[in-house]
Amino acid sequence: MTLTIESIRRYPVKSMGGEALERVPITSRGLEGDRGWAVVDADGKFASGKNSTRMRRYDAVFDFTARTGSDGEVLVAPHADASAERAAGDPALNATLSDAFGTAVSLEQESYVTLPGNFFDEGAISLVGTATLEWAERELGATTAARRLRANLVVSTSEPFEEETWLGRRVRIGEVEVVVEKPIPRCRMVDLAQDGVAEPAKFLKGLAATREMRLAMYCRPKLLGSIRVGDRVEVR
Known part of the structure; x- marks a missing residue:
């Protein structure tokens, strides 16, 4: 199966709802403008x-x-x-x-802001596969899972958790390259009504029972450029 970028989402203000994009520049910090405020x-x-x-x-x-x-x-x-x-x-x-x-x-x-660090939690770019999202909706009833996970990049995949097998590897996305660094630990935010999702859920309990409260992956930019919806994704 050819992997491609299915969707891109940016969050200009931390924790607020975000915006869907067709193209976004990738800087050393992550998606340009992501959580800049x-x-x-x-x-x-x-x-x-x-x-x-x-x-x-x-x-x-x-x-x-x-x-x-x-x-x-x-x-x-x-x-x-x-x-x-x-x-x-x-x-x-x-x-x-x-x-x-x-x-x-x-x-x-x-x-x-005077506190050390930046407005990210632990990683610059979050990535999740479509098969993982389908699993979350099917097995945990987590409707609109991509929004609840606040994923920056959704990649077409054929197997749930396929993106976890990329840990430590370089992933080429169009003209950009990222390194997959670690699974993302989840908190109560995945259960909240947010980012256009009107209803709360009980997503976290299912993640705790089955996934040690981890889902999706953090990535670090390595080769900069722009990412577009439809770009081919190559795992190296």
Whole structure:
């Protein structure tokens, strides 16, 4: 079976809903513009679905979606009201977010945050196979699994977990090359209504029982360029 890129998805703001793309440049950091912004509170922690040394749980973040305008500007709106879309940097957007979060927050670029690291959890690019998604929907009832996993790249595959066999290997995608680094540990976020998925699920319990709460793979960019939907995927 010839492997190809089935879909590309980018998340301009960490934990918010994202955008489908036909093409995206790959930089040393990952997908250009992916998680370049985050909602940051008064303590400098950024909004996520969990607590950690860098993140703070704010489920209100899942009520918003973000996209990139034609001029590269990041635009944010509540899922329930696209007409309320505002640009990153607009004080009115920070006021809307603060009201929704119940505390003072602001939308900030990664370069302005003082905590170490970046807005990624553990890896730059997430990748999952279509056969794995079909397994998750069939065996665990995880509808819209790709959205719940927040996968950047979906690759056509013939066997569930095929992408796990690529661990440590180089994968050529069109003009880009990535190294497959590790499985992705999952948390409560996969069960939440998010990224256009209206209903919560019980996905995590099934992953804990069958997959040690791991699904999909993190990849690191090695050879830069652009990835397009339909690009051939070659495992080396």
